[in-house]
Amino acid sequence: MKKNVTILFIFIAILSLVFSVIVMRLHLSSVSDVYRRYAGDEKLAVAFVKDYRIGDSITVDVTTITVKDSASWEVFLRSINVNELTIELQRDAKKKGNISVSTAYRVKNHPEILPSRKTDEQLDLILFSYQDYTVFIFDVESKKQAHLIANYKRKDYINKF
Amino acid sequence: MKSKFKPIVMLAAFCFVAISCQKETVVDTDTAFHLQQNAFVRCINYNIDDVSFNVTIFGEHNWQLFLDEMIALTQNGHKVTIRRSDVSASNDKSRNVVVFETTNETEAHKWCNEMIDKGYEVTMTYDPRTGKYTCTAIGPDRTDSQSDTIS
Numbered sequence: 001m002k003k004n005v006t007i008l009f010i011f012i013a014i015l016s017l018v019f020s021v022i023v024m025r026l027h028l029s030s031v032s033d034v035y036r037r038y039a040g041d042e043k044l045a046v047a048f049v050k051d052y053r054i055g056d057s058i059t060v061d062v063t064t065i066t067v068k069d070s071a072s073w074e075v076f077l078r079s080i081n082v083n084e085l086t087i088e089l090q091r092d093a094k095k096k097g098n099i100s101v102s103t104a105y106r107v108k109n110h111p112e113i114l115p116s117r118k119t120d121e122q123l124d125l126i127l128f129s130y131q132d133y134t135v136f137i138f139d140v141e142s143k144k145q146a147h148l149i150a151n152y153k154r155k156d157y158i159n160k161f
Numbered sequence: 162m163k164s165k166f167k168p169i170v171m172l173a174a175f176c177f178v179a180i181s182c183q184k185e186t187v188v189d190t191d192t193a194f195h196l197q198q199n200a201f202v203r204c205i206n207y208n209i210d211d212v213s214f215n216v217t218i219f220g221e222h223n224w225q226l227f228l229d230e231m232i233a234l235t236q237n238g239h240k241v242t243i244r245r246s247d248v249s250a251s252n253d254k255s256r257n258v259v260v261f262e263t264t265n266e267t268e269a270h271k272w273c274n275e276m277i278d279k280g281y282e283v284t285m286t287y288d289p290r291t292g293k294y295t296c297t298a299i300g301p302d303r304t305d306s307q308s309d310t311i312s
Contacts, residue, residue, distance in 0.1 A: 082282070083282050083299045085258065085297075085299050086282050086284055086297075086299055089284045089286065089297055090284065093286050096288075097289075098286050098287060098288050098289070099286070099287045099289070100284055100285070100286045100287075101284070101285050102282065102283065102284040102285075103273065103277055103282075103283055103284075103285075104277060104281070104282040104283065105277060105280070114280075114301065115280065117280075125277075143278055146274075146277070147270075147274040147277075150270070150273065150274060150277070151270045151274070154270065154273075154285055155266075158287050
């Protein structure tokens, strides 16, 4: 009897483990490649939002990476090849009490790779501010959409802070 | 007709025809203002290495061409400053950086987006005390840029 209970518990444990792996795989298949790359880093809070709403008419997939403290913020920006002058601008803006938002294009799913001059290259829009130590990676479909998103988020930061 | 009046009449007729043949259209100031608001017209004062120029640019396509030329000059080490009535722009000669300043929010977004499309990393800074927007566009390394020469 005791042996049967032990076998039952082992069976339930294995079943739970298999079920957890299946759920985790299903979750990861519905998030962005950027999310998958950074989700395991304990120093970062990573989120993926499908169909994030911008204003009344635009929805876009976005991955957000929030750094937990100011010390790690500049380290993270350098790791995605943000220009040192941009980092300096944001630092100065913070000291003066100004609001500062930076934007640039990056190669799709690779926020650390600057685009080349190829016209058919697929791009993401990255947007970040020291105000909340967050980098947004928007999966944009066109430059027009990128402009609308950038305008919206800049105004949002200016109004909020 | 008496002969002494004939030259006067001929002169008057000549003047009448000359004036009628002029094709210049004069619009009133309200119409001119309306045209400028709705058509794409920019009156620019710009400096290249401390030499001042004035230009009026018609059409957004021509504006883009002008901007491309200015950027090419900055990439070749020239100091460029661009001014409109409410927008000023200048570059840091030692680096591939272009700076625009304005108190007009719409213009600020437009400038920033134009420079992002050209491959720059752009920071918009807003000073709540003065209401001024500064767009700082940082380009790729000089070694990556095209070596256009302006004749």
